[in-house]
Amino acid sequence: MIVAALAFYLFAFVTVASAVMVISARNPVHSVLFLILAFFNSAGLFVLLGAEFLAMILVVVYVGAVAVLFMFVVMMLDINFVALRQGFLQYLPIGALIGLILLVELLVVVGGWSLAPGASLSVVAPRPLPDQVTNTHALGELIYTHYVYLFQAAGVVLLVAMIGAIVLTHRRRDNVRKQDIGAQLRRSTSSVELRKVETGKGL
């Protein structure tokens, strides 16, 4: 038990510390690296909770894909750090407001956990029992049977967002030279001569 507690405090401390570093680091690339560290330690917390599937998905999706894109963008940007700092006080009130709203919403979620009648029950007696099925089975059963329509709806929302992104950024360009692989493969071989080269001899 002591080891688990120590691990929890380690992960929790590093998560919070790196989250602070994300917003206070001078260099945006360092910020992204600290963000990755925060993701990692959250995954560690998930593992401690016994939510191994979520932990791995967190690493695969957020660290392996989302943060790579962040890193990509941040590295490519030519940022003037001095100019970036100048508007800090000007934007502080609105930033603080957004932070406050997020904090309140988080508190509401935590409050809802204890206020809602069904929620506390499912904490005490979770259905499918965690010691009988693995994480992955339990999640699959919930998502694909009980909540299948909601799950599909979420998928459709993502699809619409994806199509929207493509429509917004796609523009037709003229005089683009494209390689037509099919045409190349259909080309007759008369312009090329195939020769069987004997081993050790050369042409």
Place this chain on the structure above:
Amino acid sequence: MVEFLNDYLYPTLWIVAKIIAIVLPLMIAMAYLTYVERKVIGAIQMRRGPNVVGPFGLLQPLADGLKLFTKETIVPFGANRVVFIMAPCLTFILAMVAWAVIPFDEGMVLADINVGILYLFAISSLGVYGILMAGWASNSIYAFLGALRSAAQMVSYEVSMGFVIITVLLLAGSLNLTEIVLAQRKIWFVIPLLPMAVIFFISTLAETNRHPFDLPEAEAELVAGYNVEYSAMTFALFFLGEYMNMILMSGMTTVLFLGGWLPPFDVAPFNWIPGPVWLALKISAVLFVFLWVRASLPRYRYDQLMRLGWKVFLPVSLAAVVIVGGAVVAFDLRPGS
């Protein structure tokens, strides 16, 4: 005190011993993979390959290691020191950490976790950070271009790799690597899923930045790509990390498609040979294909690489998920039900 020893110290020591038992052979395999690569390519190009240091040149990896060890580590003036040093360490560590879940025989695995395949997938998707960090921290255009290429390439091929893994999971019915191997008792998955195995292998070539997809370090365009500015041990860590990743990816291919430690036929002369030997043999066979490909194929152009990943592999593997899923339901192949 005795309780402390029994509860914490001895289990920890036992785990450390197991880790050493995995890491030590791996290190040797990695060192000799560099030697075998040079020998194989030499044979394909009708040269001798390394043959001066020791009998048949067998001590060449040691000599190379010693040389790299005694060289000076240079950190460029404009480099971001911490990230610059961290990048090769990260690459190497990630390549090692993944071995924790690879089963060498039934029950012979360091951590038999339920989501083993996801763990492997997660670790292999992290490999991109070592390269990105190296390219950025070097503060050099060549390194940066190499890193960007590598990142785009690895992210692209991971998508189809994920789908291929799903088709295997559909047949195996578990995310645990031991279970996946045991599900191949009747037939190795390479036979029903041959196209997927081919796609997976080509994707691992792209994931490890090996020929013909070694654009991140294309000598003709980028000098040495992301590791231009690295020297001595920092370079060695990158170099060995790449070879370690090759072994790991071959291990993954073996576990997913070639039946892991299982013998090809469960009859007398084959099942006398212990499982780890079979695993090593299969990994070596896959590694040989890695080297073979390197010696015989020219490098892809970057747009061809992206086309192959997004326009060929992604639709094919996505369709395969649907087809395999449909077949599993239609013919009631669901494992364990």
